[in-house]
Amino acid sequence: MTECLAAVVTKFNQPLEIWKVPIPDLAPNSALIKVDAATLCGTDAHRWQGHLTEGGGADLPFIDPVTTPFTPGHETCGTIVATGSELRDILNEPLKAGDRIIASYPHCGRCYYCRVARQTTLCANNISFGHSPPSALLGGCAEYHYFPAGASFVRVPPEVSAALAASAACALRTVMHGFEQLGPIASHETVVVQGCGPLGLYALAVAKDRGAKKVLVIGAPAARVKVAKEWGADAVLDMGEASSADDRLAWVRERTSGRGADIVFQCANSVAISEGLRMARPGGRLVNIGVTGGPPLQIPPILFFRQVCINCVVMAEARHFYQAIDFLAARRKYFNFDRIISGTYNLEHTGDALEAMAAYREVKPVILPAGTH
Numbered sequence: 001m002t003e004c005l006a007a008v009v010t011k012f013n014q015p016l017e018i019w020k021v022p023i024p025d026l027a028p029n030s031a032l033i034k035v036d037a038a039t040l041c042g043t044d045a046h047r048w049q050g051h052l053t054e055g056g057g058a059d060l061p062f063i064d065p066v067t068t069p070f071t072p073g074h075e076t077c078g079t080i081v082a083t084g085s086e087l088r089d090i091l092n093e094p095l096k097a098g099d100r101i102i103a104s105y106p107h108c109g110r111c112y113y114c115r116v117a118r119q120t121t122l123c124a125n126n127i128s129f130g131h132s133p134p135s136a137l138l139g140g141c142a143e144y145h146y147f148p149a150g151a152s153f154v155r156v157p158p159e160v161s162a163a164l165a166a167s168a169a170c171a172l173r174t175v176m177h178g179f180e181q182l183g184p185i186a187s188h189e190t191v192v193v194q195g196c197g198p199l200g201l202y203a204l205a206v207a208k209d210r211g212a213k214k215v216l217v218i219g220a221p222a223a224r225v226k227v228a229k230e231w232g233a234d235a236v237l238d239m240g241e242a243s244s245a246d247d248r249l250a251w252v253r254e255r256t257s258g259r260g261a262d263i264v265f266q267c268a269n270s271v272a273i274s275e276g277l278r279m280a281r282p283g284g285r286l287v288n289i290g291v292t293g294g295p296p297l298q299i300p301p302i303l304f305f306r307q308v309c310i311n312c313v314v315m316a317e318a319r320h321f322y323q324a325i326d327f328l329a330a331r332r333k334y335f336n337f338d339r340i341i342s343g344t345y346n347l348e349h350t351g352d353a354l355e356a357m358a359a360y361r362e363v364k365p366v367i368l369p370a371g372t373h
């Protein structure tokens with residue numbers, strides 16, 4: 001086996017092409033997997049639409065600019081077909097061909113962020129997936145995926161489907177990172193989740209699991225709202241029914257003794273943070289996860305008088321990937337996680353999935369490249 005098929009974005013916002021690409025040589029501590037499932041998220045849609053061509057610049061050296069051609073997909077679960085050397089998972093157990101895994105983004109292990117701060121998501125040398133040239137084989141929408149040295153590998157147990165494991169490799173691991181930043185939730189505390197895409201739905205599940213008294217969810221469209229109800233949201237506000245910020249704020253305050261929520265998870269887009277600051281009670285906590293989309297952010301300075309503690313989370317550390325897979329396996333009897341997977345596509349239809357994602361017609365579409373031939 002020397003080459004494989006990969007979906008390729010050659011022009012932003014245009015149909016994808018399927019290319020034959022060479023399979024790279026395996027360096028020590030790397031792995032080659034056959035892709036079992038690649039899920040897509042809003043970030044893939046934004047990359048395809050050409051919204052992320054500037055990268056982070058000097059402010060965010062760990063965010064690379066997106067240029068064409070690239071193979072999308074940064075949420076990937078697959079089965080190991082070869083390793084570059086003896087390989088071990090995050091628990092130091094040996095890995096071999098046939099094992100099903102997800103992988104964290106490789107980081108350098110040598111810089112200030114890796115060694116001193118121990119915030120490896122901020123490593124400027126990290127390798128994020130889903131926007132590299134097709135020949136690098138660093139995107140999930142391909143038959144095979146290369147996991148370079150520096151990644152941490154998390155084994156996926158048989159009770160977790162490949163599609164759900166893939167979704168853990170982005171949405172749920174980021175949510176786990178958010179809950180770590182947040183700290184403990186007390187049993188009297190009410191949580192508001194803004195947004196009910198995959199991030200918001202997983203935030204709802206984890207908040208319920210961590211013992212919040214009530215979890216209130218605000219989102220759209222109806223299909224996602226329905227999942228939030230099924231997963232035990234104590235109240236759900238369909239954005240279609242409350243289109244003004246004042247209506248949404250009133251809805252939250254009615255359910256929080258007029259104070260606002262103890263904790264707000266912003267899982268919608270950056271603009272929602274100023275609304276989130278008003279939904280949080282004075283002295284409450286806000287975790288900002290949804291960062292792309294929407295017009296430039298304007299926060300009335302007076303809102304900072306509310307003394308809300310803000311945590312901003314992007315991506316996740318290796319341990320959060322482990323926590324995400326563990327959560328899916330351990331809590332599947334309480335949450336019907338499969339409800340998050342909304343559509344199934346083969347590799348040739350990756351573009352349709354991106355288009356549907358961009359139009360909010362999907363919650364979490366999955367690409368199954370094995371069905372390609």
Ligand SMILES: [Zn+2]
Pocket residue numbers: 040041042043044074075170171
């Ligand atoms: Zn993602």
Ligand SMILES: [Zn+2]
Pocket residue numbers: 107108109110111112113114115123124125126
């Ligand atoms: Zn580093």
